[in-house]
Every structure is written in structure tokens, then in C-alpha cells.
Amino acid sequence: MAVTVLIPAPLRRFTNEQASxxxxxxxxxxxxxxxxxQFPGIRDRICEPDGRLRRFVSVxxxxxxxxxxxxxxxxxxxxxxxxxxxxxAGGR
Amino acid sequence: MSSSxxxxxxxxxxxxIPEIGREGQRRLREARVCIIGIGALGTHVADQLARAxxxxxxxxxxxxxxxxxxxxxxxxxxxxxxxxxxxxxxxARRLGAINHEVELEPVVDDVNxxxxxxxxxxxxxxxxxxxxxxxxxxxNDASVKLGRxxxxxxxxxTHGTTMTIIPGETPCLRCVFPEPPPPGAAPxxxxxxxxxxxxxxxxxxxxxxxxxxxxxxxxxRSRWLTSFDVWTxxxxxxxxxxxxxxxxxxxxxxxxxxxRTLPTQTIxxxxxxxxxxxxxxxxxxxxxxxxxxxxRSGEVSYNRYLMRFRAxxxxxxxxxxxxxxxxxxxxPAEARSIYARYIGM
Numbered sequence: 001m002a003v004t005v006l007i008p009a010p011l012r013r014f015t016n017e018q019a020s021x022x023x024x025x026x027x028x029x030x031x032x033x034x035x036x037x038q039f040p041g042i043r044d045r046i047c048e049p050d051g052r053l054r055r056f057v058s059v060x061x062x063x064x065x066x067x068x069x070x071x072x073x074x075x076x077x078x079x080x081x082x083x084x085x086x087x088x089a090g091g092r
Numbered sequence: 093m094s095s096s097x098x099x100x101x102x103x104x105x106x107x108x109i110p111e112i113g114r115e116g117q118r119r120l121r122e123a124r125v126c127i128i129g130i131g132a133l134g135t136h137v138a139d140q141l142a143r144a145x146x147x148x149x150x151x152x153x154x155x156x157x158x159x160x161x162x163x164x165x166x167x168x169x170x171x172x173x174x175x176x177x178x179x180x181x182x183x184a185r186r187l188g189a190i191n192h193e194v195e196l197e198p199v200v201d202d203v204n205x206x207x208x209x210x211x212x213x214x215x216x217x218x219x220x221x222x223x224x225x226x227x228x229x230x231x232n233d234a235s236v237k238l239g240r241x242x243x244x245x246x247x248x249x250t251h252g253t254t255m256t257i258i259p260g261e262t263p264c265l266r267c268v269f270p271e272p273p274p275p276g277a278a279p280x281x282x283x284x285x286x287x288x289x290x291x292x293x294x295x296x297x298x299x300x301x302x303x304x305x306x307x308x309x310x311x312x313r314s315r316w317l318t319s320f321d322v323w324t325x326x327x328x329x330x331x332x333x334x335x336x337x338x339x340x341x342x343x344x345x346x347x348x349x350x351x352r353t354l355p356t357q358t359i360x361x362x363x364x365x366x367x368x369x370x371x372x373x374x375x376x377x378x379x380x381x382x383x384x385x386x387x388r389s390g391e392v393s394y395n396r397y398l399m400r401f402r403a404x405x406x407x408x409x410x411x412x413x414x415x416x417x418x419x420x421x422x423x424p425a426e427a428r429s430i431y432a433r434y435i436g437m
Contacts, residue, residue, distance in 0.1 A: 006328065009251045009321055010284075019326060055271035056225075058317075058330075065268070065333035083328060085319060087269040088246030088253040090132075090223055090286055 001026055003080045005035055007042075010086060014042040028059060029072040031082050046084060047072075056087045102193075103145050116307030117145060121193075123306040124148040124215040128203055128231060130179045131155075132286065133245045134221025135167040136295025137302070142187040144303060148195045149187065152211055153179040154202040154368070155417070156398065156409060164288035176409075178397045200397055202370055202415055203227055205350050208234040217302050218242035225272030226349070226360075232257065232265040233350035236342045241305055243298045249284045250323035252294035255332070256301045256314050263335045264342040268317060290322045366419045367427035375414030377435075382410070386434060406430055 005021045007014075015021055021038065025031035029051075036043035046057050051072070053059060059066045060083040066074045076082070103117050112120075123146050127134050130153035138149060156176045157168040165179075172182040180198035187196055203211065203222075208230055212218045218240050222228055228244065235242040236259045244255045244265060257264050297318065304312050319328040340346045360368050379394045386392045390403030399410040406420040408430070416435060418427040 008319070008328075009249065009326075019324070056269050056273040058268055060330050063329075063331045065330070067336065068333040083330060085253070085317060085328065085330065087225065087273055088248060088251075088319070089225060089273070090246050090248040090252075090284075 001076055001078045001080070003031055003076045003078075003082055005031055005082045006084065008084050008086060011042055011045055011084065014039040014045070025076055027072070027076060028061065028066055028074045028082060031076060032072070045086075058085045059083070060085065106144060111309050111312065112303075112307050116309070119307050120145050120303065121147045123217070124150075125217050125219060125302060125306070126150040126152065126212050126215040127219040127221050128152050128211070128227070129221030129223060130165075130167070130183045131161065131221055131223060132164040132288075132291040133247065133295045133298065134219065135165045135183060136292055137219050137221060137245075137299045138183055138187060139166055139190070140296065140299035141302060142191045142194045142196075144299075145191065146194060146302075146306065148197070148215075150197045150199060150211065150215065151180045151183050151187075152199040152201060152203060153183075154200065154411075154415070155179055157182060164286060164291050176393075176395060176398060176400060181397060200411065201413075202368070203230070204370070205230060205352055206372070208350070209238060212240050212242075213238055215240065217305050219298055219302060220244045220246075228265060229272050230349040233341055233347040235259060236264050237345075237347050237350065243301045245294045245298045247286055247291050247294050250287050250290050251319060251321035251326075252290055253317065253319045254294050254297045254301075254314075255317045256305075258305075258310070258313065259342060262313075262315075263332050264339060266341045267333065267336040267339045267343075270339075287322065293320060293322055360424075365422060366417055367421060367424055369416045369418060369427055369431045371414045377410065377412050377414060379412070382435070389434065401434065403434065408434065410435065 002022055003025055005023060007019055021035060023031050023034035025034050032043050032046060048054055053072060061074055062081055106112055107114055107117050125141055125146050127138050130151050156178050157172045159173050162168060167183040167186045178200040180200050184196040184198040212234055218235055220228060220242060231242060239259045241258045246253050301314055315332055316329045317332055337343045340348060379399050383392045383394055386401050390401055393400050401408045409417040416431055418430050421427050
């Protein structure tokens with residue numbers, strides 16, 4: 001299944017500044033693994049060492065938070081968009 | 093032309109917007125808003141809400157403007173930096189000159205679990221103008237507990253994120269981001285920089301959300317977590333998830349950030365090359381007496397609001413309640429010992 005992973009600005013230093021990356025994956029977890037194979041280190045910014053989603057990052061499939069779906073096991077279909085949003089600091 | 097006519101015409105252009113009208117403007121005139129943090133986002137939102145005719149603005153900030161703030165913090169000028177006028181005071185002065193109809197309450201203080209509920213309990217909307225997650229999660233706890241809507245905003249470099257939280261109706265910050273990032277895990281304006289127009293865009297989005305909530309247009313509120321990059325025009329707009337029944341804050345009613353009891357003394361990093369020291373319970377310092385004591389060890393000056401003390405590589409900004417910002421170090425232990433050496437604890 002070809003899906004698109006949207007890369008947030010703070011993580012683009014891993015992806016040569018690419019804003020989106022196409023990968024073949026059947027679940028969110030697999031998509032992140034494929035992403036990490038292509039751009040080593042990026043997965044650690046999204047997941048804890050034990051594989052769970054980091055608690056200050058939200059991952060969305062077609063605009064829906066995976067925490068309200070099946071988490072990182074959420075299945076993906078052809079053309080799905082996986083979005084990653086880290087909590088944003090700053091403001092002063 | 094009578095002065096009342098001038099007043100009534102003042103908001104004419106925004107009253108023409110059908111969603112606001114005379115009735116919306118009347119509601120705005122009665123609205124009370126607390127802005128937590130009068131920095132980049134805070135000054136933008138305060139400027140917009142004062143011009144729009146919000147009835148009451150409480151402006152809370154612990155700090156004084158610095159030269160590096162002027163690039164993005166729109167209510168301050170070089171004279172405010174020179175005179176070390178606290179941000180809350182300087183902003184209130186400027187806003188009062190912009191619109192004398194707005195009641196302004198500057199509060200020069202650190203926001204912490206002891207005072208946050210008092211600061212927001214009597215307002216209709218709370219604006220997040222802070223720059224750190226510790227404070228945002230505290231604000232989230234207090235807002236959910238007291239049922240006060242708050243509008244999150246965060247900006248780094250050229251992009252920012254915003255979200256409107258209405259307790260009981262929308263998910264809260266912890267539903268979307270269950271925990272704050274650990275120190276060092278998220279970039280800050282001090283490390284990644286920040287562009288003024290990026291702040292202006294997110295601040296404007298926060299101000300619009302406040303105006304909607306305060307003019308009876310709650311149904312029109314944003315239902316998204318919105319991120320925008322002003323450099324690339326990339327817009328990411330995510331449907332907010334349903335409220336999480338397992339959310340510690342709004343699902344289970346556990347206010348972990350609010351209930352966190354502070355030690356008698358807290359020390360935290362405070363921007364670049366500075367550490368804040370806060371003592372509990374609050375002290376009541378006499379500046380003339382302290383100045384006399386400190387003048388033997390370094391250069392001292394003070395005004396109504398704060399004292400500046402320079403000794404060697406350190407500069408201390410000391411507030412009447414004992415709080416101090418120690419510049420010249422990022423080491424909490426060093427800041428503590430400097431505080432203990434000169435002010436005592």
C-alpha cells in the first residue's frame with residue numbers, strides 16, 4: 001500500500017527537508033519503520049525506545065488521531081495520509 | 093460630535109461583520125480575558141483584543157523586556173528596555189493609550205500552582221501566551237478544573253500551532269498530547285529562533301478564536317489542531333479527536349500539574365543564559381534596605397517594580413516578593429548559590 005507520510009518542520013532535517021515521503025506500508029507502525037529505514041533516526045523522535053508513541057507527539061491518519069483508532073497498529077489503505085504533529089513550544 | 097458618538101462609532105467596522113454586529117460588540121464590551129505571558133503571542137493577542145474592545149484584560153508576565161524581544165513583541169519599545177519596566181506594566185500602558193475603554197490589570201508575577209486558579213477564575217477566556225510546556229499543562233489543568241475555555245498557541249522559527257480548548261466540549265491539551273516533552277526534547281525560540289510574522293499569524297488566529305467565543309459565536313470555534321508555516325504556506329489542519337475518557341485531566345479529573353506541590357524554592361531555566369529562583373512562601377523585600385546592603389558588592393538600581401543588581405558576570409533581577417532571575421548562568425546550582433550569597437534564603 002503506497003501511503004504518504006507528512007513530515008513536520010522540526011523533523012525535516014532527517015528527510016533532507018522533504019515535507020512528505022511516500023512509503024509502502026500496511027500499518028502506521030510499518031510506515032514509521034519504512035520511514036526510519038530511509039531516514040535513520042527519525043523514528044526515535046516519534047516513538048519511545050520500547051516502540052510506543054511518544055506522549056508529546058500525535059500521529060494522525062487522514063486527519064484522525066491514531067490514539068482514537070488502533071494506535072500504531074492502525075491499518076493503512078492505498079493513498080492514506082499519515083500526519084505527525086509534535087507539541088509546539090515557543091510563544092514569548 | 094459628542095464623545096458618546098465617537099465611542100459608539102469606534103467599533104463600526106467590525107460591527108459590520110454580521111457574525112458580530114452591535115450585539116456581539118456589546119458582549120465583547122462585557123468580556124473578561126486573562127492573557128498568561130505577555131511576550132510574542134501575548135502582545136499580539138492583547139493588542140488585537142484591546143483594539144477590538146474587549147472589556148477587561150488581565151496581563152500576566154513575570155519578566156522585563158529585553159532588546160532581543162523587540163523583534164517580535166509588539167507592545168514594547170527601546171525605552172521600556174532601558175527603564176526595565178516589567179512587560180505587564182509596559183503593555184498595560186501602551187494598551188491604555190490605544191483604547192482607554194478597556195479595563196487593564198497588569199500582574200507582574202510568575203504563574204504557578206498557587207496562583208493560577210485565582211488568575212483565571214473570574215474570566216471568560218484564557219489566552220496562552222506562554223513559552224513553556226510546564227506552564228501550558230498547568231493552565232490546561234486549571235482551565236479544565238474551573239471550566240474556563242483557553243486558547244493554546246505555540247510558535248517556533250517560521251511555524252506555529254494553535255488549538256481552542258473548551259472544557260467539557262472539546263478535547264483538552266492532554267487528550268491530544270498526553271505529556272509535555274521532557275526538557276531538551278522540543279526546540280525553543282532560544283535555540284531555533286522565531287520569525288515575528290509567524291507569531292503574528294498564530295496570535296491573530298488565537299485572537300479570532302477569543303473574539304468568536306466572546307461574541308456569542310461559540311459554534312463557529314475552530315474544531316481543528318491547526319499548524320501553519322508562514323515561510324512555505326503549508327497548512328496542516330487536523331480534526332480534533334473525540335475527548336479521551338482516559339485523559340487524566342478532562343476524563344478522570346486528576347489535575348497532576350495543578351496539584352504538584354512545589355518545594356519551598358523552585359529553580360528553573362528561564363530563556364537563554366538565565367535561571368529563575370522562586371521562593372515559597374513569598375517574601376516581602378524592602379528595596380531601599382536591600383539596595384544599601386548590595387551596593388557594597390556591586391552595581392544596584394531599582395524602580396517601583398524591580399531591582400537590578402550586577403556583580404561580576406552575574407546580573408540579578410529581583411522582585412519584591414523575593415523572586416529573582418539570575419543571568420549569567422544556566423546552572424541551577426550556581427544560580428541558587430548566587431541567590432543565597434546576595435539575597436539569602
